[in-house]
Amino acid sequence: MKFRTFAWFVGPSVLMMLLFIAFPLVSVFLQSFQVTQPVVETVEVETCTPGFVGQTCVTETKTTPVLDANGNPVTTTEWVGLLSYTRLLQFDQVGAAIASGAFSSILAIDFWKALRFTLTFTLVTLPLVIGLGLAIALAVNNAARSVRGQIIFVSLLPFIITPVIGALSIRWLFYGDGIVTALLEDMLATDISVAANGWAIEFLMMFYRVWHVAPFAFVIFYAGLQTVNQDTLESAIIDGASRFERLRFVVVPHLMPLIIFVALIHLMDAYRAFEEVVGFSSQAHRITLQWLTYDLLTPDDAGNRAISRASASAMLTMIGIVILLIPLLRRTWRDHKGSAR
Amino acid sequence: MATAKAMQQPFSLRFASASFLTLWCLIAAFPIVWIAVMSFKSPVDAFSANPLNVVFGPATRADGNGLSLLDIAVGLAVLVGAGRIAFTQLPRWVARFTPKGLIVVGWLVGAGAFAAAFLLVFFGLLPPVLAVLNSIAGPLGTPIIGLTAEHYYAVWVENQFWRNFQNSLIVTAGVVTVSLTVGTLAGYGLARSGSNLAFWILIVALVFRALPHSVLVAGYLPVFINSAEILRPILGENAPTLYGQPLAVIAVLVAINQPFTIWMLRSFFQNIPNELDEAARVDGCTHFQAFRWVIMPVMWPGVITTGLFSFLLAYNDLLVTSLLLDAQNQTMVPAIAGYFNRETTTTDQVEAVAAAVSITAPLFLLVMVFQRQIVSGLTAGAVKG
Known part of the structure; x- marks a missing residue:
């Protein structure tokens, strides 16, 4: 394909990405140094x-x-240099907290609070999503063919539902006198107030995320299971491998590329979690990095938007994403060079 | 068949796997089914701590809103019948009455007409007929399950949720059309070019896909709010303020969606053998003609799948729409976020539940109709690398 034709085909898409992704990035970068x-x-x-x-x-x-x-x-x-960043990070307070040994007071600062929660959230949900997705895929692969379609249909529902609504539907089961809370109260004979307990909310947010993403992992692993080499499985049986060993040494290695793929997608998406905070109204207890930027961008009571601080927070969020992506990019680059040779 | 026997699983394992699946299906469906049930009850029932009260709704029944056994039987029969017609007769009618090449339009018209007819029969015709039948049916005609649609009425008519629905429709339709048009061209170009430039475009797109959307919105906001002043030297007095315009949001969502779209369409295009365009080129087609007349006709499944995912992104988006649209132009999802923030009475809360179910219903239909395409779309990106 000649370059001119290629440019005609790709041009509109590249133009849109330049105009609406690359250009805002540059402007956010500049804004973060201005007030x-x-x-x-x-x-x-x-x-x-x-x-x-x-x-x-x-x-x-x-x-x-x-x-x-x-x-x-x-x-x-x-131009104010790093003023917005220092306002966001508040190093003097962090330093004071470390000096006095009161580490928990660091988490009273919005940015550190958001960073702490976002990282915990991302890293805790990751193994759960992969484990649950794999378990469902194996179980569906075991099930009778006639019910597989229906099971996939039901499984897709949590994945396809609007994230805020999904979070809300779980919130309504637990908040106030939701039926699950009422059931727990009956069983434990105590009063439970989910909405007032930060850890309970954190648990619910993670539960929601696993519920929402596990179907995606399941569908991908299930597709991968269809291509497992039956000959290898049979030779493993002849070699006397137990069921668990076959899973461990034949099936999981076969699925490894898919597991990495799901893990990466999940890392990217969980790191920019946002809807959970809105759905569970958790801003008093738990916030995420993307929600912090969003909050700075929404007009306050006087109608002002803290654009420069929002830009600084956005840039800091981006640094995290870049760190997450470096291994992936290095691998793709190696593949590309390998295929070119 | 020694191996087949060895592959056979002991009963305990099969039982464990089946019960695990049942449990998963319960957990997956329960919250969604539950909000659907809640939305039809009066506030006292909907937020009752006793699940049986939520299902049977004694308070709702006491208000005179209930379904009898007869209602349930007839209603279910109509639903099942409508489902059968939709999946067997409707495709035939569409195939018969639409001219070739307009099949998409035919489906849109067909589905719209079917939905209208169904709504007319189910909500217009059934209630009065059943009211008469109930009065003569005796014990079968007495209500057993409380059920009321008043919250839906309050949400859609009194709170004018249909405006938000309309805005959602505009935004999603715009996003799907534009991003597919732009994306198919780019996906084809990228799939057929092995150049380094194509590789780098794809890599940059991958990085863009990972960006938190709030980062981008932080870039748009100041520009959009002041766009009238910025554009005045170029466009004169008619320079628009982009903030609050659905068109601006469509452009933004298309761009955010573009990286994902081109990756997905590229992987679909790569499955179409290169020989097909080469044959067309030998016959004297230009690249564009080959694309339009040879590749596109076999590309429809991939385009539909990608379109579904564009639709989901635009329909489910909260962050971009809530920050870039003002109150009059708000789509459904940010509108509901406003709902439960102001929830004060339980009635408000049930209305929020009803609004949530209204937003979910189209997605439910979508999975029902397009389950296969969604699954193939999810796996297309992953399995082929």
Whole structure:
């Protein structure tokens, strides 16, 4: 294919990605070093109120925003270097916390709290998703052919459902006097308040994520199981391998590329978890990195959006993603060089 | 067959595996089924701590909203009948009445007409007929399960959820059309070119796929809010403010979706033998003609599968739509996020449940119709590397 034809085919897509992905990235990078503020001036205002003998006059200095000809506030943008980052990371407080040995007070700072939760969330759900996905795939592979279609249909539901709604549907089972909570209260004869307990919410968020992603892992592993070499399995049996050994030494190695694929996709997606915080209304207890950026971007009570701090938080989130992706990119690069040779 | 016997599993293992599957299916379906049940009950029943009350809804029944055995039997019969017609007769009618080449339009019209007819029969015709039947059926006609659609009425009509539905429709339709058009071209180009440039485009796309969407939105927001001033020198007085415009959101979602789309379509195109376009080229087609008249006709399954995933992304998105759309243009998912934040009374909560079920219902239908394509789409990317 000639380069011109190739360019015509790929052009529109590349243009869109440049305009709506690459360009915003650059602008976020720049914004994170800038602060845009309304210009304010201090004015002396003399207010007089009629009094008994004469007027009582009070002179005050007030700060008021400068307005332009159209009555809009004038804003300036200055370069502030790493100010937004330091505001987000609050190293002085972290240092003080470490010096005084009160490590838990580090987690009172939004960014560190979000980082702690996001990492725990990602790393705890990863083995659960892969394990559960593999277990379902093996069990479905065992099941009678006639019911497989229905099982796949039911399994796809948690995967396909809108993430917020999925989180909500689990929340309604537990929050307040949800039926599962009521059942637990009956069994344990205690009062349980899920919505007020940070760890309970954290557990529910992880449960939701595993429930939501395991079907994806299952479908992929199930497809992989169909191509397991039957001859190898038979020779393993002749060699006297037990059922577990066959699984361990024949099936799992065969599925390894797929397991890595699922793990990578899950790492990427769990790292940018966001809907869980909205669905479980957990912002008082647990927040994620992407939710932190979102929160900074939503207008506060005065209608201001903390764009520069949001950009800084976005850049920090991205650094995490890049670290996660480096092994994958190195492998792809090796494959590409290997195939070129 | 010694090996076959050796492969046979002991009863205990088969039993364990079957019970595990049953348990999984229960866990997978239960939350979704449960919110569907809750949405039809009066608030007292829906949030009752006793599951039996939630299912049978005594308070709802006491309000005079209930289904008798007869209602349930007739309703189920109509549902099953409609399902059978949809899967056996409808494809035949569509095939017979649509001219060749317009099969997609034919399906859209057919499905729309069928849905309208079903709604008319189920909600327009059945209730009055059953009311008469119930009054003469005696014990069979007395209500046993409480059920009310008042929350759906409140959500869709009083709270004007149909506006959000309309916006969702606009955004998803736009995203699917544009991203498929742009993506098929790019996917074909990338699959047929072995150049280093193609490789690098794919790698960069992979990195883009991993980006948190909030990073991108942080880049759009200031530009979109001030776009009128930025674009004024170019477009003059008519420069639009992009913030709040569905069109801008469509463009953003298409771009976010593009990396995934081109990877998936590329893997589908690679399955189509290169000899096919070479034959067309020998016959004197240009690359574009070969693409349009030879490759596209065999590409439909791949395009439909990718379209499904584009649809899911646009339909399920919360972050982009909630930050870039204002209140009038809000789609369904951010609208419901607003719902449960203001939940104060239990009635509000059940309305939120009803809205949630309304959002889920189309997805449910989607899995029913396109299960095979979804599975093939999930595996297409993974199994072939």
